[in-house]
Amino acid sequence: MMIGGVLLALACTPVIAQRRAHPALVQRPPVESPEAIVLRILVSHRDGRPIALESMPLVPRLQDALRRTDIASDPIAEPDRPVTRIIVDIPEFMSEKRASVTARFSHGKDERLITFDFDVTSGDWLITDIRPRSGPGLRQLLRINR
Numbered sequence: 001m002m003i004g005g006v007l008l009a010l011a012c013t014p015v016i017a018q019r020r021a022h023p024a025l026v027q028r029p030p031v032e033s034p035e036a037i038v039l040r041i042l043v044s045h046r047d048g049r050p051i052a053l054e055s056m057p058l059v060p061r062l063q064d065a066l067r068r069t070d071i072a073s074d075p076i077a078e079p080d081r082p083v084t085r086i087i088v089d090i091p092e093f094m095s096e097k098r099a100s101v102t103a104r105f106s107h108g109k110d111e112r113l114i115t116f117d118f119d120v121t122s123g124d125w126l127i128t129d130i131r132p133r134s135g136p137g138l139r140q141l142l143r144i145n146r
Contacts, residue, residue: 032057034091034118034125038101041116045076045083046105053138059119059126065142075130075138081108091118099125 032040037057044051053074054066077083085106091099097120104113113133118125131137 031124034099034101034116035088037118037125037127038103038116039086039088041076042083042086042088042103042105046086048082050074050077050079057124057126059121059128061144062127062138062142065144069142071141073141075132075136075141076114077105077107077112081110083107096120 041051041056053071054063058066083105085104087104089102089104091101093099099118101116101118102113103116104111106112115129115131115133116127117129117131119128120126127138129137129139
């Protein structure tokens with residue numbers, strides 16, 4: 001009987017602990033870091049299944065502009081050329097809520113350098129611009145001013 005009582009007490013302990021947990025410990029899982037977002041996007045290009053711009057974590061202003069505009073080109077990579085040798089730098093933080101991540105990769109025979117700008121919006125890191133070293137950035141393509 002005593003053994004059963006101890007097992008019962010142990011089985012109930014996590015429930016009690018969960019009820020008493022501080023609200024900050026029961027929040028949603030941590031947000032994806034800026035460099036993880038960039039790596040996920042570039043790996044999708046490498047694997048031949050690029051994430052559509054509309055499905056990327058973009059700030060609402062870019063999402064709205066994408067709904068009104070038809071962009072003919074992908075600001076990251078051309079679909080007929082492979083993405084390989086991906087290098088994602090650590091983020092450069094301008095503040096707690098603003099960061100930039102630069103990525104380098106081979107695109108066919110060319111080397112590409114692209115900077116992804118991020119802001120924290122509603123607790124998540126969201127892309128505010130995608131800027132290739134040469135050529136127009138996403139904001140320019142969508143004709144959005146800062």
